[in-house]
Amino acid sequence: MNEKLYSITELAEEFDITPRAIRFYETKGLLSPQRAGATRVYNYRDRARLVLVLRGKRLGFSLEDIKEYIDLYDADRTRSEQLAHLMLVGRKRITELEQQLDDVQTTLAELRVIEAEAADALRARGLDPERALAEIAQKLLVEAI
Amino acid sequence: MNEKLYSITELAEEFDITPRAIRFYETKGLLSPQRAGATRVYNYRDRARLVLVLRGKRLGFSLEDIKEYIDLYDADRTRSEQLAHLMLVGRKRITELEQQLDDVQTTLAELRVIEAEAADALRARGLDPERALAEIAQKLLVEAI
DNA sequence: CAATAAATTTACGCTTACGTCATCACCGGA
DNA sequence: TCCGGTGATGACGTAAGCGTAAATTTATTG
Numbered sequence: 626m627n628e629k630l631y632s633i634t635e636l637a638e639e640f641d642i643t644p645r646a647i648r649f650y651e652t653k654g655l656l657s658p659q660r661a662g663a664t665r666v667y668n669y670r671d672r673a674r675l676v677l678v679l680r681g682k683r684l685g686f687s688l689e690d691i692k693e694y695i696d697l698y699d700a701d702r703t704r705s706e707q708l709a710h711l712m713l714v715g716r717k718r719i720t721e722l723e724q725q726l727d728d729v730q731t732t733l734a735e736l737r738v739i740e741a742e743a744a745d746a747l748r749a750r751g752l753d754p755e756r757a758l759a760e761i762a763q764k765l766l767v768e769a770i
Numbered sequence: 771m772n773e774k775l776y777s778i779t780e781l782a783e784e785f786d787i788t789p790r791a792i793r794f795y796e797t798k799g800l801l802s803p804q805r806a807g808a809t810r811v812y813n814y815r816d817r818a819r820l821v822l823v824l825r826g827k828r829l830g831f832s833l834e835d836i837k838e839y840i841d842l843y844d845a846d847r848t849r850s851e852q853l854a855h856l857m858l859v860g861r862k863r864i865t866e867l868e869q870q871l872d873d874v875q876t877t878l879a880e881l882r883v884i885e886a887e888a889a890d891a892l893r894a895r896g897l898d899p900e901r902a903l904a905e906i907a908q909k910l911l912v913e914a915i
Numbered sequence: 916c917a918a919t920a921a922a923t924t925t926a927c928g929c930t931t932a933c934g935t936c937a938t939c940a941c942c943g944g945a
Numbered sequence: 946t947c948c949g950g951t952g953a954t955g956a957c958g959t960a961a962g963c964g965t966a967a968a969t970t971t972a973t974t975g
Binding site: 680683684685694697698702705706708709710711712713715716718719722723725726729730732733735736737739740743744746747750752754757758760761762764765 | 828829830849850851853854855856857858860861863864866867868869870871873874875876877878881882884885888889891892895897899902903905906907910
């Protein structure tokens with residue numbers, strides 16, 4: 626059986642992004658699908674790279690940083706020097722991410738306190754926080770139309 | 771005793787930001803210091819608002835979100851609505867950060883695999899990974915000069 | 916009081932990550 | 946053969962959050 630292929634809009638819909646974004650990632654060297662004529666055709670490897678790109682974005686990385694990260698996977702491992710370099714860069718990234726992990730946890734703790742305080746304040750006014758939340762979410766939705 | 775007052779540069783230096791940033795926050799309605807003639811003069815309340823702004827930024831909120839939060843104490847909407855809105859925005863951010871936490875951990879695991887595989891590959895070549903690492907780090911350092 | 920230093924306003928610039936046309940080509944179906 | 950849909954390629958637009966002059970006024974200091 627042939628491997629599964631995807632069109633640009635199929636991928637876009639799957640990940641809830643636009644074809645424009647996918648093309649943009651390509652101009653930045655993050656993707657490089659085959660072409661059938663001029664039409665882009667994505668295989669599972671391209672799809673996997675896209676997944677990495679989107680995860681990097683959620684982590685708050687720039688596309689340039691993401692490119693460096695992805696390039697680690699594809700790094701040349703034939704020369705000892707390259708392997709050592711890979712270890713070096715990998716360790717650096719690990720250190721950075723460990724710091725980020727710490728930051729995120731601290732921030733999360735702080736946000737949970739804020740949320741709890743807001744809920745308390747609403748209850749002190751005789752309101753059910755969840756209901757109040759649902760109502761304002763609804764209101765903002767309506768206003769947006 | 772009169773309350774303590776601050777110039778724009780004093781505040782800027784204290785919080786390690788630029789006067790330009792502080793003026794920018796003002797144009798966005800986040801601060802509204804008194805004026806002595808044309809010169810901005812900040813009191814402790816203005817300073818407290820600035821602290822809130824910077825905290826909000828640390829937590830990853832937009833200046834617009836931060837404005838909503840700060841206006842909690844001014845209220846043009848009802849206070850309950852503001853509180854509910856705060857909860858809403860806070861929860862959204864919490865969800866994002868929880869996802870980030872997950873992503874960071876996944877990425878860390880992957881990087882550790884890459885690092886370990888590189889180390890193995892080096893050992894398979896009869897090299898000590900730590901030495902190889904130290905050597906290439908040294909080499910890159912020298913090249914940088 | 917002259918020379919700096921500090922502040923103000925105005926306004927254009929910059930970067931990242933796309934959004935949004937406009938124009939054109941191509942492919943399959945009625 | 947004409948049409949609708951999909952895709953491609955420019956190219957300009959946009960939003961956030963300031964940076965960076967430039968031109969001027971205001972304060973401070975020797």
